[in-house]
Each structure stands twice: as C-alpha cells, then as structure tokens.
Amino acid sequence: MSTHEQVTEHKSFSEPDETREFSNGKAEILKIGHCEVGRFTFKPGWRWSNDIRPLAQTPSCQAPHFQYHVAGKLAILMDDGTEIIAGPGDITSLPKGHDAWVVGDETVVVVDWFGASNYARKV
Template sequence: MAGLSVRSFDAPDESRTPQKTKLDVVDLGGVKAARLTAQPGWRWSECIKPVVGGDSCQAHHVGVISSGSMHVVHDDGTEGDVGPGEAYVIEAGHDAWVTSSEPLVAYEFDSSTAEKYAAST
C-alpha cells in the first residue's frame, strides 16, 4: 500500500537538549529521523557522555550535514572531518566535536539512533 509521511522538524515529536545540543526527533510512521543542532564548543565527550555514560559514543550515525562542520575520532585512532553537503556514516566507538564557528546542523536517518541518541539511560 502506497503512503506518504511528512513531518516538520519545526514541530518535532520530541526534543532533547543536553548541553550545547538540540535534537529534534520526528516519527515518520515508525521510522524516526532527527535534526541535530550542536553549538560551537560542542563535543560528545563533554556534552552527551554525561547524559548517556560510556567511554565513547556507541551510536551508529547515518546522516548529512547542512551547515557547520565536525571532526570525528574513532576508538581505533581513525579520524576525519565532515562538512556542509556531505553525507556520512559514523560507526560506533567514537568522539566528535564541532570545528566550525557556526552551529553544526545535521540530519540523522538511522531510526534507532534518532530514537535513542542523547536520551538518558
């Protein structure tokens, strides 16, 4: 059966606001997507780790950055940068931080991550 689900991130089903972070989550009929806005100075290990615990981010991220940029370092030492207009997959076991002077705005499409990211355990 064909269907269309449309939701606005400006009227999300849920918003989470850890330090220097805003995560807006929309439910598209059982599939969740999120808009992450992270302010300059945001770093996973300083802003999200206190909420979720652990040594590194264990979320699997699939998304695209619309503005701003970030640097990602994996537990195994691999690292790289992601910027505006770039799609990404970030595997579990990493730290990341905003490298731009403007807020990072990214859209996440891994439904499980969108549902659980930055939520207290």
C-alpha cells in the same frame, strides 16, 4: 491495515515529535515511516565527550549514525583512531565507537537517519 503498509506522511522539523536538549545543543526527532529521523544541532564548543557522555554513560558514542551534514564542520574521531572532518553537503556513515566536536565558530546541523532513536536520551 498491516503495521508495515506504506502510508503517505508529511512532517517538518518545525514541529518535531520530541526535542531532547543537552549542553550546547539539541536533538529534534520526527517519527515517520515507521522510523525516527533526527536533526541534531551542536553549538560552537560542543563535544560529545563533554556534553553527551554524562547522559550516555559510555566511554564513546555507541550510537551508529548515517548523517547528512547541513551546516558547520564536525570533527569525528573513531575509537580505532580514524579521524575525519565533515562539512555541509557531506554524508557520513559511522559505526558505534566515536567522539565528535564542533570545529570553528559555526553551529553544526546534521540530519541523522540511523541512530536518532536513542541519541542524547538519559540512561
């Protein structure tokens, strides 16, 4: 079987392949279809520049993301000054170079198809 042959797979975030915990949240990673998909959970008060920057050791998030927003509201500030607020049902495509934070008192949950591999991994 070649390494790119398609195989039927079924996994659940109830049993992630890896969990990365960090201040005010966690990243749960599934390895499936020769890819990694992440479910990120951010508690109220979470902010990338406060809670992830010490792990990433970069001035802003350098992981690009392609995300489906499941719950809560997430503010995103791009390095170029563009700011958006994403909520449940939204999809965001973010290039590297941004900060983000939870808006309000509801936990944020996003599913990320691009950028989960190295997110919140200690340098």
